[in-house]
Amino acid sequence: MPNRLSGPTESILIRGGRVIDPSQNLDSEQDILIEDGKIAAIDKPGAIPASRASKVIEAKGMWVLPGLLDIHVHLREPGLEYKETIETGTRAAVAGGFTSVACMANTQPVNDTPYVTAFIRERAKSSAHCRVFPIGAVTKGLKGEELAEIGGMVSEGVKALSDDGMPVMNSYLMRKAMDYSKAFGVPIISHAEDWNLVGQGVMNEGPLSNSLGLRGNPAAAEEIMVAREIALCRLTKAPVHIAHISTEIALEHVRRAKDAGLPVTAEASPHHLTLTEECVGTYDTNFKMAPPLRNEKDVEALQKAVAEGLVDVIATDHAPHGLIDKALEFDQAANGIIGLQTAVPLTLKLVHDGVISLKRWVHALTVGPSKLLNLPYGTLQVGKAADVTVLSPKEIWTLDSSHLFSKSHNTPFLGWKLQGRIDKTIVGGKIAYDSDTK
Amino acid sequence: MKHLIAAADLKVDEIQKILAVAKIFSSYVGGKNAGEPIALLQGKTVVNLFFENSTRTRTSFEIAIRRLGGGALNFSASNSSVQKGETLIDTAKNIAAMGAHCWVVRHASAGSPSVLAKNTSVPVINAGDGFHEHPTQGLLDAYTIQEKLGKIAGKRIVILGDIAHSRVARSNIYILKKLGASVAVCGPPTLLPPNPEVLGVDFAYRPEELLPQADVVMALRIQLERQNRHQLPSIAEYSKFWGLNRERAKLLKKDAIILHPGPVNRGVELDPEVADSPTSVILDQVANGVLVRMAVLATVVNEEGLNQWLSQKGHRA
Numbered sequence: 001m002p003n004r005l006s007g008p009t010e011s012i013l014i015r016g017g018r019v020i021d022p023s024q025n026l027d028s029e030q031d032i033l034i035e036d037g038k039i040a041a042i043d044k045p046g047a048i049p050a051s052r053a054s055k056v057i058e059a060k061g062m063w064v065l066p067g068l069l070d071i072h073v074h075l076r077e078p079g080l081e082y083k084e085t086i087e088t089g090t091r092a093a094v095a096g097g098f099t100s101v102a103c104m105a106n107t108q109p110v111n112d113t114p115y116v117t118a119f120i121r122e123r124a125k126s127s128a129h130c131r132v133f134p135i136g137a138v139t140k141g142l143k144g145e146e147l148a149e150i151g152g153m154v155s156e157g158v159k160a161l162s163d164d165g166m167p168v169m170n171s172y173l174m175r176k177a178m179d180y181s182k183a184f185g186v187p188i189i190s191h192a193e194d195w196n197l198v199g200q201g202v203m204n205e206g207p208l209s210n211s212l213g214l215r216g217n218p219a220a221a222e223e224i225m226v227a228r229e230i231a232l233c234r235l236t237k238a239p240v241h242i243a244h245i246s247t248e249i250a251l252e253h254v255r256r257a258k259d260a261g262l263p264v265t266a267e268a269s270p271h272h273l274t275l276t277e278e279c280v281g282t283y284d285t286n287f288k289m290a291p292p293l294r295n296e297k298d299v300e301a302l303q304k305a306v307a308e309g310l311v312d313v314i315a316t317d318h319a320p321h322g323l324i325d326k327a328l329e330f331d332q333a334a335n336g337i338i339g340l341q342t343a344v345p346l347t348l349k350l351v352h353d354g355v356i357s358l359k360r361w362v363h364a365l366t367v368g369p370s371k372l373l374n375l376p377y378g379t380l381q382v383g384k385a386a387d388v389t390v391l392s393p394k395e396i397w398t399l400d401s402s403h404l405f406s407k408s409h410n411t412p413f414l415g416w417k418l419q420g421r422i423d424k425t426i427v428g429g430k431i432a433y434d435s436d437t438k
Numbered sequence: 439m440k441h442l443i444a445a446a447d448l449k450v451d452e453i454q455k456i457l458a459v460a461k462i463f464s465s466y467v468g469g470k471n472a473g474e475p476i477a478l479l480q481g482k483t484v485v486n487l488f489f490e491n492s493t494r495t496r497t498s499f500e501i502a503i504r505r506l507g508g509g510a511l512n513f514s515a516s517n518s519s520v521q522k523g524e525t526l527i528d529t530a531k532n533i534a535a536m537g538a539h540c541w542v543v544r545h546a547s548a549g550s551p552s553v554l555a556k557n558t559s560v561p562v563i564n565a566g567d568g569f570h571e572h573p574t575q576g577l578l579d580a581y582t583i584q585e586k587l588g589k590i591a592g593k594r595i596v597i598l599g600d601i602a603h604s605r606v607a608r609s610n611i612y613i614l615k616k617l618g619a620s621v622a623v624c625g626p627p628t629l630l631p632p633n634p635e636v637l638g639v640d641f642a643y644r645p646e647e648l649l650p651q652a653d654v655v656m657a658l659r660i661q662l663e664r665q666n667r668h669q670l671p672s673i674a675e676y677s678k679f680w681g682l683n684r685e686r687a688k689l690l691k692k693d694a695i696i697l698h699p700g701p702v703n704r705g706v707e708l709d710p711e712v713a714d715s716p717t718s719v720i721l722d723q724v725a726n727g728v729l730v731r732m733a734v735l736a737t738v739v740n741e742e743g744l745n746q747w748l749s750q751k752g753h754r755a
Contacts (some may be wrong), residue, residue: 199667207636212445213548213570213605216632283549327527329547331568 002247009386009429010054011035016045017059017390021066021361023379032064034386037429042382059390062423065362066378067099067130067387068371069211070139070340071160072189072243075101075132077123078116079108080086085139086120087127089340092299092318092405094433096340097271097422099387100131100370100377101318104164105142112137114152119216121157130425131433133159133373138177138188147177154184159373161190165242165290167334169195171228178238187239187265187372192225192250193217193291204277204292212280219247219298222291226250230257230264239263241372244317246272246291249303255310265372267313268302268364270339270346271412275299279412285326285333286412289317307356312368314361317343318345320408338406342399344391345418352393352419386429395421439737441562443551445573445612453613454709457581458755459733459744460747467505467729468561469657470708478736478743479508486553487530488565489515489545494700494724495565495574502731508739510539525549527557534558542741543567546547561738563754569603576609578730580617583654586695591618596648598680599658599707600629606658606699622648628669645680649689655695657682657707673706682710687717695719 012034019042031048041048041323050056070093076084085108086103093101103120105111111120117134124131124132136153142163150161161181167190168174174188181188196219203209205216227244230253233240240332245266257264271289276296279287287293305311319336326333347365350356370378377387396419401409425433439452465471478715484503486496493666503510508615517593520529530541541562543551547642548568555562560669586591595614601607601623614621615638622640634641642648649655670676677683681738682696687709690696696708697719702708713720736744748755 174546205632207633210602210631210636211608211632213608215569218632283552290515327525327555329526329545330549331547 001251002009004129004430004432005131005428009037011052012054012055012057012426012429013048013050014057014059014064014388014390015050017062019064019380020358020362021380022359023066023367024381027359032380032388034426034429036390037386039380039382042380044321053283057390057424061392063391063393064368065389065391066380067425067427068097068344068365069100069312069375069378070098070316070318070343071102071369071373073103073318073340074106074320075103076320078119082322082407085127086123086132087129088405088407090129090132092338092340094129094425094427095405096342097344097389097391097425098130098340099389099425099427100133100375100434102133102135102159102373104135104162105137106164106166110137110141111135111153112140112142112148114149114156115159117153117156132379133157133375135160135162135189138162138163138168139173139176144170144173147173148310149178149180154186156297158186158240159375160187160189162191162243163192164189167191167193167225168309169196170324171232174236175232175236178232178240179237181237182236185374187241189227189243191243192222192230192245193230194221194224197221197224200338202288203280204294206277207430208277208280209426214280215288218248218291219294222247223249224255226253227235230254230262231263233257233264237263238264242266242317244269244272244291245311246302247295247298251305251310258310265312266310267315268306268311269315269317270343271337273299273302273306273350274346275412279355282414285328285330285332285336287412288330288333288335288339290335303350303351303355305361306350306364308416309360310361312364313372314343314347314364315369316340320406321410322408326410338404338408338411340403340406341404342413342418344422345420346413348393348420388426388427390424392421392423397421439741441555442573442734442738443555443562443564445576445609446571448573448616449566450616453577453580453616454732455755456577456733456737457584459736460581460729461667462748462753463729463732475507476505476747477507478740478747479503479506483509483511483537483740484540484542484735484739485511485513485538485604486542487533487544488515489520490724492544492565494727495544498724498727499731500566502598502728502735506727506732506735507733524529525584530554530558532705534560540735544555563734563738565711566605568605569608570605571609572605573609574727574731574734575606576613577734578723578727579697579728580613581730582697582719583695585651585722585726586719590614593619593653594651595619595621595654595656596652597621597623597656598645598682599625600628600660601625601630601634601658602629604658609655611639624648626676626710627671645686646689650691652690652694654695655682655690658699659701660703662703662706677706681709682712684711687712687715690717697723700724706715718719
């Protein structure tokens with residue numbers, strides 16, 4: 001397969017758009033010139049002559065953002081290609097406005113050795129539509145028993161470590177992982193749930209789980225683990241990132257840690273920002289996730305935390321599953337939903353509704369994730385890679401399965417009316433997605 | 439009524455009609471109309487789709503189907519393609535394609551009847567799904583209480599045992615409350631829901647607090663594996679503190695009755711002397727189960743036919 005991200009690029013002028021780039025505190029109409037895959041110039045409207053570009057993108061009425069980053073996706077390759085491949089997952093990514101994704105280690109085999117990391121990197125090079133940054137396992141086989149080859153994986157390009165869906169329950173081992181990872185400068189991402197307390201729980205524990213007859217997973221399972229990760233961070237001073245945080249009290253733990261100056265960060269998923277446990281009432285397995293959908297108070301607290309910047313990052317937890325994993329009894333179905341093509345409109349709604357400022361929203365999708373993984377992206381500064389997302393912010397559309405590029409269609413948002421549509425996604429100066437041509 | 443999936447969704451008049459129809463049917467089973475057939479399920483195939491073991495419920499439905507002239511097909515997961523990995527939806531779609539007129543479903547996963555209702559066009563009767571609901575059990579218990587005590591409104595009903603993992607408790611609470619009873623639940627805190635008050639019932643951890651006021655005590659079965667999941671130190675300890683033994687039975691009012699959905703763990707939740715005492719109506723529950731299920735089947739599969747039959751025969755339900 002051709003390498004989509006290298007080779008000759010054209011020069012592009014993006015004209016007349018509203019450029020919002022928190023990395024340089026910019027929110028105004030600007031023209032942007034792209035040359036040789038880089039941002040060549042950024043200047044007031046009309047200042048850059050169209051003759052300098054071989055292609056002009058008219059962006060009047062559009063928002064022009066640094067290419068978005070999603071640091072929490074499951075691309076399923078190698079081993080689970082019936083759910084997703086690097087090719088299909090990154091195609092969904094660019095269609096959703098993302099120019100970089102970081103993929104979790106729970107492939108088959110698990111990304112717990114330099115060889116698997118190298119494979120993912122090579123597959124991405126030959127098939128990906130956007131930048132792909134592998135996340136390595138913390139422990140071998142995600143088993144929580146022995147450290148994975150962290151140094152070797154970092155040498156091959158791993159940007160963070162996580163056992164994601166399989167929380168490291170052994171606190172001693174987690175402490176050692178945090179200590180060890182400091183030598184390689186990568187953060188640990190924690191899917192913070194106390195597995196023993198989760199037990200067989202399949203939805204948020206409370207009155208509703210009780211009346212639906214489904215085993216509850218209490219908020220305390222998350223809160224305990226967030227508190228533990230913070231305690232270990234205090235002990236080791238190693239950076240720890242809380243994935244898809246979902247409860248009000250877990251957020252309070254993070255607030256106190258940040259106030260104490262600890263290197264703790266957190267992310268929120270679009271679904272935890274949008275949906276409550278009430279959705280589970282129909283036993284539709286597209287509302288089954290880990291952590292589970294919580295109640296209204298938690299959703300409000302999470303929205304507020306993103307607005308304040310307490311939550312640093314919006315990330316999708318894009319989790320493709322086939323019908324064989326989802327068209328099952330609720331307690332037997334897999335956790336998770338796809339999210340790459342719905343993240344922007346779902347979270348943009350919070351901007352339209354005045355819950356989150358526009359700048360904070362863009363920050364959480366650009367500077368926040370980029371800083372976390374120490375990447376040189378998420379910015380439109382001159383000289384940096386030309387990763388750009390052009391968004392039609394007001395456009396209203398209805399999500400249909402024909403829009404989805406992911407191999408899997410496990411999303412509860414089919415049929416939803418969404419506002420905000422990706423117009424173009426540019427990766428390294430190349431148009432990776434164009435809504436006019438698809 | 440298109441389906442009977444959850445007692446929570448039943449309206450008071452729907453409950454009352456089912457109980458009234460069951461009462462009418464009783465005269466055709468052993469009463470003055472005995473021997474006269476009720477052919478309301480003539481030509482209909484009802485499939486007992488059982489993914490969990492059951493003696494009472496399955497047999498009860500089977501007899502009810504036959505008494506209404508229907509064909510009962512018993513499907514049990516243990517000797518089916520489910521063992522070969524066929525999914526619930528595929529299994530149901532395949533049987534539906536052969537021409538089923540009603541599902542009677544028993545499944546360990548809560549929500550399975552809703553999944554079937556969504557994926558096939560066949561009416562669904564829930565015969566127990568996980569911890570969620572067992573509406574026909576709730577109906578037959580209500581029928582039995584009404585039969586024995588004359589009415590349900592105002593009666594104090596104590597449900598004793600593993601409430602958290604009990605579909606029987608949930609369906610009973612919904613139905614009995616709708617019929618005006620005052621319901622309390624009792625059990626070890628590990629076997630009560632985390633917030634029992636949301637069920638709209640009173641609760642206590644120790645039975646001694648509730649038994650003296652009870653008109654009805656419903657003892658629930660204790661799953662013997664609870665001990666392994668740290669929910670009980672031992673079955674013996676459950677029996678010692680929560681079992682309805684002769685001592686605790688003495689706390690009851692003279693005319694109180696004892697129910698149990700079966701199967702009874704003798705010596706655990708009920709002492710044999712109590713289970714077999716005159717206050718125990720366990721076998722009446724079983725007998726009434728057939729009548730109530732006949733009423734439910736007729737209502738779900740052939741409501742129009744049922745209404746015609748009632749008016750032809752001059753019954754009022």
